[in-house]
Amino acid sequence: MSEQPARAWRTVLEHIESDLLDGRLGPGDRLPSERDLSADLGVGRSSVREALRVLEVMGLIRTATGSGPQAGAIVIATPTGGMSTLLRLQVAAQGFPLDDVVQTRLVIEDAVVSALAARAERDLTEAHRVLHAMDADHLAPAEFLVLDAQLHLALAESSGNTVIAAMMAGLRTAIESYVLAGSAAIDDWDAMADRLRAEHHAIIDAIDGGDAEAARALVHAHITGYYQHVLGR
Amino acid sequence: MSEQPARAWRTVLEHIESDLLDGRLGPGDRLPSERDLSADLGVGRSSVREALRVLEVMGLIRTATGSGPQAGAIVIATPTGGMSTLLRLQVAAQGFPLDDVVQTRLVIEDAVVSALAARAERDLTEAHRVLHAMDADHLAPAEFLVLDAQLHLALAESSGNTVIAAMMAGLRTAIESYVLAGSAAIDDWDAMADRLRAEHHAIIDAIDGGDAEAARALVHAHITGYYQHVLGR
DNA sequence: GCGATACTGTGGTCAGACCACAGAACGGGG
DNA sequence: CCCCGTTCTGTGGTCTGACCACAGTATCGC
Numbered sequence: 043m044s045e046q047p048a049r050a051w052r053t054v055l056e057h058i059e060s061d062l063l064d065g066r067l068g069p070g071d072r073l074p075s076e077r078d079l080s081a082d083l084g085v086g087r088s089s090v091r092e093a094l095r096v097l098e099v100m101g102l103i104r105t106a107t108g109s110g111p112q113a114g115a116i117v118i119a120t121p122t123g124g125m126s127t128l129l130r131l132q133v134a135a136q137g138f139p140l141d142d143v144v145q146t147r148l149v150i151e152d153a154v155v156s157a158l159a160a161r162a163e164r165d166l167t168e169a170h171r172v173l174h175a176m177d178a179d180h181l182a183p184a185e186f187l188v189l190d191a192q193l194h195l196a197l198a199e200s201s202g203n204t205v206i207a208a209m210m211a212g213l214r215t216a217i218e219s220y221v222l223a224g225s226a227a228i229d230d231w232d233a234m235a236d237r238l239r240a241e242h243h244a245i246i247d248a249i250d251g252g253d254a255e256a257a258r259a260l261v262h263a264h265i266t267g268y269y270q271h272v273l274g275r
Numbered sequence: 276m277s278e279q280p281a282r283a284w285r286t287v288l289e290h291i292e293s294d295l296l297d298g299r300l301g302p303g304d305r306l307p308s309e310r311d312l313s314a315d316l317g318v319g320r321s322s323v324r325e326a327l328r329v330l331e332v333m334g335l336i337r338t339a340t341g342s343g344p345q346a347g348a349i350v351i352a353t354p355t356g357g358m359s360t361l362l363r364l365q366v367a368a369q370g371f372p373l374d375d376v377v378q379t380r381l382v383i384e385d386a387v388v389s390a391l392a393a394r395a396e397r398d399l400t401e402a403h404r405v406l407h408a409m410d411a412d413h414l415a416p417a418e419f420l421v422l423d424a425q426l427h428l429a430l431a432e433s434s435g436n437t438v439i440a441a442m443m444a445g446l447r448t449a450i451e452s453y454v455l456a457g458s459a460a461i462d463d464w465d466a467m468a469d470r471l472r473a474e475h476h477a478i479i480d481a482i483d484g485g486d487a488e489a490a491r492a493l494v495h496a497h498i499t500g501y502y503q504h505v506l507g508r
Numbered sequence: 509g510c511g512a513t514a515c516t517g518t519g520g521t522c523a524g525a526c527c528a529c530a531g532a533a534c535g536g537g538g
Numbered sequence: 539c540c541c542c543g544t545t546c547t548g549t550g551g552t553c554t555g556a557c558c559a560c561a562g563t564a565t566c567g568c
Binding site: 051059062063067068069088091092093095096097099100101102117119120121124125127128129130131132134135136137138139142143145146149150152153203204205206208209213219 | 284292295296300301302321324325326328329330332333334335350352353354357358360361362363364365367368369370371372375376378379382383385386436437438439441442446452
């Protein structure tokens with residue numbers, strides 16, 4: 043059976059995963075204490091902690107010190123954080139070329155806006171709110187880019203698909219530092235900001251108007267154009 | 276500044292990430308030994324290990340016991356494993372609804388096949404190889420589904436986008452157990468297998484023929500139809 | 509009845525020990 | 539001189555025990 047040496051922390055991870063799959067654990071539930079898990083599974087507490095650390099970084103649990111119902115490790119299942127960390131680290135380690143990340147963002151963003159435009163009902167209040175906030179004058183690049191990220195993320199979230207939203211957030215995070223660095227090299231930032239504002243408005247207008255193909259083309263050009271400028275391709 | 280207590284393992288993680296970003300570490304490089312990292316950063320070895328465990332599960336490093344150049348923690352940056360683990364765990368913890376995963380797979384797969392079809396040059400030898408292997412008769416559902424996964428993954432990989440390929444692999448892994456469980460409920464498996472084979476051939480033919488829109492529609496129907504049947508929606 | 513105190517259980521961290529492992533260094537026999 | 543077996547060294551993997559800070563709970567004294 044090519045039996046693996048079965049590293050201790052992996053048995054802990056698998057045990058918790060099976061508890062999750064079989065419904066013995068779910069969002070809001072509390073895991074046994076590290077010491078209990080250690081005793082129950084016959085492994086050292088340090089091995090339990092390594093497994094819990096993985097789950098924490100992946101966004102599956104949250105840990106808190108102290109006592110009471112809020113202390114300990116609690117299942118939360120917030121996917122965004124884990125996805126962001128994973129993509130950011132992979133880009134840093136050159137496992138993901140920057141171009142591939144941008145291309146993937148194009149694919150997802152195209153799908154998001156065209157799906158939104160084609161939908162009968164949609165709630166774009168958050169997107170409109172951010173859109174308005176970006177109209178403020180004299181925003182520094184860093185401030186503007188934060189709002190830009192919020193806008194695109196708001197669109198992804200209003201698609202209602204949590205996986206898409208998490209991936210959008212992760213992809214955006216992965217290239218954040220590069221975008222920020224690239225923005226410093228832009229000569230006339232105010233002109234660039236104006237152009238981005240106009241493109242944003244056009245995209246949202248197309249979505250509101252229900253024109254899926256126009257929205258897709260606009261967002262595609264928006265992202266492509268911006269990264270060509272910033273990443274200098 | 277709302278200074279965090281700065282958990283020790285996070286210090287290690289950030290230190291390694293900055294080494295990655297600044298190019299002091301890259302694929303193939305070897306990390307300092309756990310004991311050295313512990314001493315250099317002024318944290319306990321267990322904290323170092325928790326950080327390394329995270330990096331290992333995320334697919335950034337590989338660890339090996341023993342001595343010599345191949346031992347220790349080595350940067351590898353293989354994104355597929357981490358993405359699969361993340362998505363699988365999030366689905367298990369109900370952070371990602373199954374429907375959202377399938378929808379996301381639709382988005383990505385649509386983009387993959389239409390991009391492949393629209394491309395002037397493409398290498399589909401691997402896809403054709405798997406396609407031929409699936410023509411064997413009397414394949415058990417489990418065997419067939421393994422090949423099915425390989426086929427779709429081969430298409431994603433031939434797109435040349437590592438992020439897309441990793442996400443495809445991850446999405447497929449996340450729903451693997453559900454697909455397998457659902458296949459057991461299919462009455463006439465041979466008929467289903469024949470239908471899937473025919474659809475696969477049609478998709479590949481459309482790609483080879485350069486008909487992007489047809490390929491997109493075919494793969495969309497292929498996946499939608501199958502999951503409707505298996506997941507019973 | 510109420511407020512201050514002590515207790516309990518939690519995660520967070522560290523130090524030290526031992527093991528298995530694989531390469532490197534060393535040594536002896538040919 | 540070369541080759542092969544032995545020993546050494548450094549690595550990750552694991553466990554144990556200890557201590558801390560923390561937060562809720564129980565207890566005690568008034």
